[in-house]
Amino acid sequence: MEVSNIRLKPRCDYDFPVNYQNSTPTQGGQFARRVYLSADAAYNPANPAGTAQPVPLQRVNEELNNLSINNNNNAPVAGASPFGTPVNGVPGASPRLTDSPVLRPSNGWSAPQSPIVSQRPESTQNSSSSTSNHAGEVIPLSIAPEVQCPPTFLRMTYNNIPQTKALANKSNIPFGCIMHPLARPQSQSDVIPVVSPGLCGVVRCRRCRSYINPFALFVDGGRRWRCNFCYLTNDVPTDYYSPLDATGRRTDLADRPELQRRVVDEASPPSDSLPEYMVRPPQPATYFFLIDASFYAISSGMFHMTIETIRRTLDEFPGSPRTRIGFITFNSSLHFYNLRSTLSKPQMLVVTDLSEVFLPLPDDLLVNLVDSRAIVDTLLTKLPSMFPVTQNVDSAYGMALKCAFELIKPIGGKIISFVSTLPSMGDGKLPNREDSRIVGTDKETILFNPSLDDKFYKDLAMDCSRAQISIDTFIFSSHQFLDVATLSSLSQFTGGENYFYLNFRSDTDGEKLFHDLRNNILRETGFEAVFRVRCSKAVNVESQYGNFFVRSTDLLALPNVDADKSYAFQFQLVDNNVSTKYVSIQAALLYTTTFGERRIRIMTQCLAVTNSLADIFRSSDVGAVTTLLTKIAVEKALSSKLSDARDMLVNRCVDILTVYKTDLASRKENTQLLLPEALKLLPLYILSVTKSTPFRLGTEVKPDERTYFLNLFRISSVQNIISLVYPTLYNMTNLHELATPGTEEFVTLPNQVNLNSEHLSRSGMLLLEDSQQMILWLGRDYPQQNMYEIFGIPTLEGVDLSTLQLPQLETPLSVKLHTVLNAIRSQKSVFLPLRIVREGEGREYLFTQRLVEDKMRNSTSYYDFLVLIHQRIQKSQ
Amino acid sequence: MLDLTALFFNIFALLADCALIFSNVYFLALFSDLEADTINPIDMCRHLNAFLLPEIIGHAVLSALFLFTGRFWLFLLNVPLLAWHAYKVSTKSIRLDATQIYRTIGKETKILFAKLGFYMVCFCAYLFYLIWTIVDE
Known part of the structure; x- marks a missing residue:
C-alpha cells in the first residue's frame, strides 16, 4: 500500500482563513488572482463587512444606488448578444462578455446585492x-x-x-x-x-x-x-x-x-x-464504522486504505474525551470487535447466523475512544493482516447496518459505511436491477430512484432518523451495478452523505479516499x-x-x-x-x-x-437562481425523466429572459438578445447544467454515477454547484512567467479563461478544477524542457497517464506548479485529486467534455444555445 | 330459503361497506392529526399502511361476491374503484411513504374524500337493493 506521499497536515480550510481578493481586471481582459495564505495580511479593517470580495461588492452597491427605479433598461449586455454588434466579428465564434472578461466571479459567487x-x-x-x-x-x-x-x-x-x-x-x-x-x-x-x-x-x-x-x-x-x-x-x-x-x-x-x-x-x-x-443530555460524538471485507474491497485496496486512514486520524477525532467509536467488518459473515479498555488485545467475534440480529457483547463493541485508545490502535494495525486476499464475494451489509443501528441506538451519532459489493445476504439483500436496455432511455429514471421492492433501507432510514443516527456511505464500484439509489436513501433521509468511487484503485484514488474520510470525520459537525x-x-x-x-x-x-x-x-x-x-x-x-x-x-x-x-x-443572484433551478431539476429528473428536467431548465431560462425583454426593455422593437445585468450568466450556467454529468445526454454516464451526482447536487452549496457545472479553467502555458509563487505571503494564480477550445494550443498547458477533481491538460507539443522540469522525463509518449503521479521536483517549474495546485486545493473543502491527460490520448475526453462552451456530441455550443434562446424569445413575443 | 340468503347477503354487503366507510373516515382523521402536528409522520404511515392492503382486499372480495352471485349492476358499480386499486397494486404504490407524506398530503386527502364519496354512493345502492329485495318479495 502506497501512502507515503499523502500529506498528513490538516489543510488550511479546517481552521479557515484563506482570504482571496480580486485584483482589478487588467487591460488584457483577464483576471489575475491572488490567494492570500495569511488571513491577517488580507484582512482589511476598513471594510470588515465584505472582505470576501470587497471590490466587486462595493461596485455593485454603487451601481445599485445610482440606478433609479424607472431606469429599468439596466444595461443589456451587448457583448453577449450574437445579434448586436458582434464582438468577435466572426459569426460562429464563441460570444464573449466584454465587460466581464472572465465569465464568472473568481470565487464562485456572483456578488449578491445587499x-x-x-x-x-x-x-x-x-x-x-x-x-x-x-x-x-x-x-x-x-x-x-x-x-x-x-x-x-x-x-x-x-x-x-x-x-x-x-x-x-x-x-x-x-x-x-x-x-x-x-x-x-x-x-x-x-x-x-x-x-x-x-x-x-x-x-x-x-x-x-x-x-x-x-x-x-x-x-x-x-x-x-x-x-x-x-x-x-x-x-x-x-x-x-x-x-x-x-x-x-x-x-x-x-x-x-x-x-x-x-x-x-x-x-x-x-x-x-x-x-x-x-x-436529553447532549450526546457524545459517536462514530461507528462498517467496513466491507469482501473480495473486491480487499483486492482493490479500499479496505486497507480505510483502516489506515482511520488509524492515522484517531488522535484528531472531535469531541474528545467523550468520543465513542466502534467497528464491524462484514462479508458473508459479521465480525465484531471487543474493544474493552481492560483487554490487552482486541477480540474478534464472528457471527455467521444472519437470521436475526445478535450482538455478542453489547457493552464492549462501542467504546470510549480515550479509554480504549491503545486497543483501538492495535486493532487497526492488525486488521489488514487479518483479512488477506479472500474469495468471499458476498456481503451481509443489511445485517451489519442493523447491528450497528442496535448498538448506537441509545446514543445516536454517525454510521460511516464502506460498501463495495451489492448486498447479497440476509436482510437488505438487493437484486441487480440494472437493465442495459433501459440505460439511456426515459425508463432509466427507475434506476435513479430507490427500488420499489425495497422496504428495508427506507424503514431503517426512518428508524435511524428517529434515533438521531446519520449514515454516510462510501460506495466503491468496479464497473458493476451497486444500486447507489437504494443505498443512498439511507443517507438522504438521515442527513448523511454519499461518496462514490468508480473503479477504485488504491494507488490512484487512495489519496482522495484518505482526504474524503478525514474531512468527513474532522469537519464541523452538529x-x-x-x-x-x-x-x-x-x-x-x-x-x-x-x-x-x-x-x-x-x-x-x-x-x-x-x-x-x-x-x-x-x-x-x-x-x-x-x-x-x-x-x-x-x-x-x-x-x-x-x-x-x-x-x-x-x-x-x-x-x-x-x-x-x-x-x-x-x-x-445568478448563482442562487441556477442552484435552486438545478435542485428543482434534480427532483424533476427523479420524479419524471431526465429529458423533462433538461427541458424545464431551458424553458425556465427562456421564460425569464422573455419577461425581461417584453416588460423591461427600453425599446420594444429591439431585436437584440437582451440579458438582465444580474442574470447575464444565466444562459451559460443553464447550458452548463444540462451538460453536467447527471443531466448529460447519452449512455456513457453509468446509472450509478448519475444517481450519485443527482444526490450530490441535492446537497451542494451554490459555490459547489457553480463550480461543478462550470469549472474553472486556468491557462498554465506561461507558468514559468508567473510572478513569485512560493513566497510565504501570497500566490498569484494563473489567468482564468473561458471553457472553450479556443485556448487549447499544441504547446499549451491548462488546468481545470471543478470542486471534485483537477485535470491537467498538456498539448501535443508541450516544450520538452518544461516537461522535463515538471515530470522529470522529456516526453509522456507511451506513459500510462491514468496511473501517473505528479512528482515533486526541485525545479522552478515543478515548484510553481505545486504551489498553484496547493493554493487551489486549500480553497476547497474536499480534496481535489489531479488527473493528467494529453492531447490526442484516449482519456482526453475527461477534459474536453468539460469545455461546456463548445459544441459536443448531442449538445449545442454556447453560441448556438444563445441563438436558440433568442429565437424562442422572438417567437413567444 | 333462497330469498333469505339474498337478504343476509345484502345486509352483509351493507355492513362491509360501512366498515370501508369507517376505515376511510379513520384515515382522514389520521391525516388531519398529521396536519395538526399531533402525530409523527413515521407512526402515522406505519399505522395507515397496516390498513391499506386489508381495505383493498376487502373491497375486492365484496366485488367478487357480487359477480359470483349474479349482481352484475352492483359489480359494475364497483369496477372503477377496483381498477384504481389494481393500478395502485401494479405500480407498487399502495403504501404511503413517510418521507414524501408532506408533499402528497393534499393529493392523498382528495383521494380519500373521493373514495369516501364513492363508498357512500355504494351504501345508498346497497340499501336500495336491500329494500328492493324485501319489497319484491
Missing part, C-alpha cells in the same frame, strides 16, 4: 419616526446599514419580496433561498459570534417563537420589543432590558451580537432551567439537529431540497448536520397582496456541537417588499 442597499433610503426616512406604532412598520433599526448577510450562509434568488402573487409568477425566477448553516467561514465577517444566554434564556417571541434578531424593534423606552415576524409586542425580560438612546437604539447594542449580526450562534441555556432545547425556517405571515415555505427527513410541516430532522450540507427552500406568497413593507425570514438550526454543547444557529434576513419587476431582476 437588500440593505435598496432599503437604505426608506430606513433613513423612517428611523426618526420609527417609534410610531403602526403594525407592519417594523424596520431594521438596530442594524447598521453596512452589515451584510454573509452570502456564505444564506443566498436569496432575489433580494426583494414581490408584492403580489402575480408579480412573483410573472418574473419566472424561482423565489427561494439556499442556506448553508454550518458553512466554513470564508472571510473575517463569516466568523460567527457565540452568544451565551443570560438568566432569561434565549429571547423569543411568545407567539410565533421566532428568535430576537437585528430587525426586532424596541419600543416603550426599551421595555418591550416588537417581533418582526408576527408584529406582536413582547415584554423584554428584566435581565435583557436596556434603555434606548435618542435614536431609539439600545444603548448596549455593541455588546449584543444577536442584535447586530444576521448570523449568530446562541448557546442554549442549561437543561435544568429551560428544557425546551433538549430532551449532532441531533433540527432545522426550522420561519417567515413573516405573508410568505411560507413551499418546498425544501436537501438531505433530511421532514418531521412536521416545517421541521427538518437532521440527525447530523455538517459544513458540507446546504439546504434549499422555495417560498410562496400566502396572500395575494403583501401589506407590509418588509418581510423577514429566519432559519434556526438547533444542534449539539461535537464537544457536547447545545447551540442554536440563527440566520435572519429581512427584505424589502417591491412591486417593481425591475427591482426583482436587479437584485437577483
Whole structure:
C-alpha cells in the first residue's frame, strides 16, 4: 500500500482563513488572482463587512444606488448578444462578455446585492419616526446599514419580496433561498459570534417563537420589543432590558451580537432551567464504522486504505474525551470487535447466523475512544493482516447496518459505511436491477430512484432518523451495478452523505479516499439537529431540497448536520397582496456541537417588499437562481425523466429572459438578445447544467454515477454547484512567467479563461478544477524542457497517464506548479485529486467534455444555445 | 330459503361497506392529526399502511361476491374503484411513504374524500337493493 506521499497536515480550510481578493481586471481582459495564505495580511479593517470580495461588492452597491427605479433598461449586455454588434466579428465564434472578461466571479459567487442597499433610503426616512406604532412598520433599526448577510450562509434568488402573487409568477425566477448553516467561514465577517444566554434564556417571541434578531424593534423606552415576524409586542425580560438612546437604539447594542449580526450562534441555556432545547443530555460524538471485507474491497485496496486512514486520524477525532467509536467488518459473515479498555488485545467475534440480529457483547463493541485508545490502535494495525486476499464475494451489509443501528441506538451519532459489493445476504439483500436496455432511455429514471421492492433501507432510514443516527456511505464500484439509489436513501433521509468511487484503485484514488474520510470525520459537525425556517405571515415555505427527513410541516430532522450540507427552500406568497413593507425570514438550526454543547444557529434576513419587476431582476443572484433551478431539476429528473428536467431548465431560462425583454426593455422593437445585468450568466450556467454529468445526454454516464451526482447536487452549496457545472479553467502555458509563487505571503494564480477550445494550443498547458477533481491538460507539443522540469522525463509518449503521479521536483517549474495546485486545493473543502491527460490520448475526453462552451456530441455550443434562446424569445413575443 | 340468503347477503354487503366507510373516515382523521402536528409522520404511515392492503382486499372480495352471485349492476358499480386499486397494486404504490407524506398530503386527502364519496354512493345502492329485495318479495 502506497501512502507515503499523502500529506498528513490538516489543510488550511479546517481552521479557515484563506482570504482571496480580486485584483482589478487588467487591460488584457483577464483576471489575475491572488490567494492570500495569511488571513491577517488580507484582512482589511476598513471594510470588515465584505472582505470576501470587497471590490466587486462595493461596485455593485454603487451601481445599485445610482440606478433609479424607472431606469429599468439596466444595461443589456451587448457583448453577449450574437445579434448586436458582434464582438468577435466572426459569426460562429464563441460570444464573449466584454465587460466581464472572465465569465464568472473568481470565487464562485456572483456578488449578491445587499437588500440593505435598496432599503437604505426608506430606513433613513423612517428611523426618526420609527417609534410610531403602526403594525407592519417594523424596520431594521438596530442594524447598521453596512452589515451584510454573509452570502456564505444564506443566498436569496432575489433580494426583494414581490408584492403580489402575480408579480412573483410573472418574473419566472424561482423565489427561494439556499442556506448553508454550518458553512466554513470564508472571510473575517463569516466568523460567527457565540452568544451565551443570560438568566432569561434565549429571547423569543411568545407567539410565533421566532428568535430576537437585528430587525426586532424596541419600543416603550426599551421595555418591550416588537417581533418582526408576527408584529406582536413582547415584554423584554428584566435581565435583557436596556434603555434606548435618542435614536431609539439600545444603548448596549455593541455588546449584543444577536442584535447586530444576521448570523449568530446562541448557546442554549442549561437543561435544568429551560428544557425546551433538549430532551436529553447532549450526546457524545459517536462514530461507528462498517467496513466491507469482501473480495473486491480487499483486492482493490479500499479496505486497507480505510483502516489506515482511520488509524492515522484517531488522535484528531472531535469531541474528545467523550468520543465513542466502534467497528464491524462484514462479508458473508459479521465480525465484531471487543474493544474493552481492560483487554490487552482486541477480540474478534464472528457471527455467521444472519437470521436475526445478535450482538455478542453489547457493552464492549462501542467504546470510549480515550479509554480504549491503545486497543483501538492495535486493532487497526492488525486488521489488514487479518483479512488477506479472500474469495468471499458476498456481503451481509443489511445485517451489519442493523447491528450497528442496535448498538448506537441509545446514543445516536454517525454510521460511516464502506460498501463495495451489492448486498447479497440476509436482510437488505438487493437484486441487480440494472437493465442495459433501459440505460439511456426515459425508463432509466427507475434506476435513479430507490427500488420499489425495497422496504428495508427506507424503514431503517426512518428508524435511524428517529434515533438521531446519520449514515454516510462510501460506495466503491468496479464497473458493476451497486444500486447507489437504494443505498443512498439511507443517507438522504438521515442527513448523511454519499461518496462514490468508480473503479477504485488504491494507488490512484487512495489519496482522495484518505482526504474524503478525514474531512468527513474532522469537519464541523452538529449532532441531533433540527432545522426550522420561519417567515413573516405573508410568505411560507413551499418546498425544501436537501438531505433530511421532514418531521412536521416545517421541521427538518437532521440527525447530523455538517459544513458540507446546504439546504434549499422555495417560498410562496400566502396572500395575494403583501401589506407590509418588509418581510423577514429566519432559519434556526438547533444542534449539539461535537464537544457536547447545545447551540442554536440563527440566520435572519429581512427584505424589502417591491412591486417593481425591475427591482426583482436587479437584485437577483445568478448563482442562487441556477442552484435552486438545478435542485428543482434534480427532483424533476427523479420524479419524471431526465429529458423533462433538461427541458424545464431551458424553458425556465427562456421564460425569464422573455419577461425581461417584453416588460423591461427600453425599446420594444429591439431585436437584440437582451440579458438582465444580474442574470447575464444565466444562459451559460443553464447550458452548463444540462451538460453536467447527471443531466448529460447519452449512455456513457453509468446509472450509478448519475444517481450519485443527482444526490450530490441535492446537497451542494451554490459555490459547489457553480463550480461543478462550470469549472474553472486556468491557462498554465506561461507558468514559468508567473510572478513569485512560493513566497510565504501570497500566490498569484494563473489567468482564468473561458471553457472553450479556443485556448487549447499544441504547446499549451491548462488546468481545470471543478470542486471534485483537477485535470491537467498538456498539448501535443508541450516544450520538452518544461516537461522535463515538471515530470522529470522529456516526453509522456507511451506513459500510462491514468496511473501517473505528479512528482515533486526541485525545479522552478515543478515548484510553481505545486504551489498553484496547493493554493487551489486549500480553497476547497474536499480534496481535489489531479488527473493528467494529453492531447490526442484516449482519456482526453475527461477534459474536453468539460469545455461546456463548445459544441459536443448531442449538445449545442454556447453560441448556438444563445441563438436558440433568442429565437424562442422572438417567437413567444 | 333462497330469498333469505339474498337478504343476509345484502345486509352483509351493507355492513362491509360501512366498515370501508369507517376505515376511510379513520384515515382522514389520521391525516388531519398529521396536519395538526399531533402525530409523527413515521407512526402515522406505519399505522395507515397496516390498513391499506386489508381495505383493498376487502373491497375486492365484496366485488367478487357480487359477480359470483349474479349482481352484475352492483359489480359494475364497483369496477372503477377496483381498477384504481389494481393500478395502485401494479405500480407498487399502495403504501404511503413517510418521507414524501408532506408533499402528497393534499393529493392523498382528495383521494380519500373521493373514495369516501364513492363508498357512500355504494351504501345508498346497497340499501336500495336491500329494500328492493324485501319489497319484491
